[in-house]
Amino acid sequence: MPECIPMPFHPPETRHRAIALLRTGAKNAHVARILDVPSGTISYWKHMDRAERGECPGAHRSRCPRCDEVLEWSAYAYLLGLYLGDGHIIQNRSMRTPSLSIFCDDSWPGLMDACESTMRTVFRDNAVCRVQRRGSHEVKLYSKHLWCLFPQHGPGRKHERKIALEPWQQEIVDAHPWDFVRGLVHSDGCRNMNWTTRVVNGERKRYEYPRYFFTNVSDDIRQLFTDTLDKLGVEWTHCTRNGSPYNISVARRASVALMDAHVGPKY
Structure with missing residues (x-):
């Protein structure tokens, strides 16, 4: 398998500043040096900027959903x-x-x-x-x-x-919390039937009830999940399951009803 080499992340503000300098006639090497960005990245940004302005005939430009403000x-x-x-x-x-x-x-x-x-x-x-x-x-x-x-x-x-949302991501999650919760549950969660027994009039009876689980090893991701549930009024508990301490359980009847209305089981 080829070695995975993560590309450095440069915020949109850095790219915008680089483009502004390049449009004044600054050399690629000069811009790369003052912004501490690889010269190849500067060259690519310059090419894409020229393509956006029609200076590279035939060049194809795909929009950035965030930078071009078309993000759904x-x-x-x-x-x-x-x-x-x-x-x-x-x-x-x-x-x-x-x-x-x-x-x-x-x-x-x-x-x-x-x-x-x-x-x-x-x-x-x-x-x-x-x-x-x-x-x-x-x-x-x-x-x-x-x-x-x-x-x-x-x-x-x-x-x-460390996994933390950027302010613009948190704004989106705050605006669409159920979509975020549904994505987390659909990836690392489930809805299943749990059971317990009770003695009623001297007779032990079995009862079944629905329950949601979310399991993720990352403390930060579980925190994002539970913080969002708190804002939605969903009650949850930590749960050790099969020896694993990385589980979040939603079992209260009213909270399960909320999850059923907005998340539902996988299908």
Whole structure:
């Protein structure tokens, strides 16, 4: 397998400043030096700026959903939840453009369709494909704007580094909290039937009740999940399950009803 080399993330403000300097006639090397950005990145930004202004005939420009202010917030909130659970971004030595992959179990074809549809809604200029894996499909797209949309990307596994939302992401999650929760549950959660027994009139009876679980090794991602549940008025508890302490349980009847109305089981 090719070695994955994460690309450095440069905020939109840095790119905008670089473009402003380049338009004054500043040399690529000068801009790269004062902004501490690789010269190749400066050259690429200059090329894309020229293409946007029609100075490169035939050049194709794909819009950045965020920078060009065409981002569909509710779809992005759902996709962000999926990404934090079962998604990753890679770019290796042989790839010019990074790829986003969300892994969907073959047991949930409806979830796979929802994931693909959401990717197409967020990235309107990009093709989405499905790659068959053992027992699952990798729903995948390529876009040079992934670093801008998912600043949580970085080297190593998510639970080994800090995961925090940028202010603009938190604004979207606050506006569409149920979409975010649904994405997290659809990636790393489930709805199942739990049971218990009670003695009634001297007779032990079995009772079943629905319950939602969310399991993620990252303390930060679980915190994002529970913080959002708190804002929605959903009661939850920490739960050790099969020896794993990384579970969040929603079992109160009123809270399960809320989850059923806005999230529902995988399908």
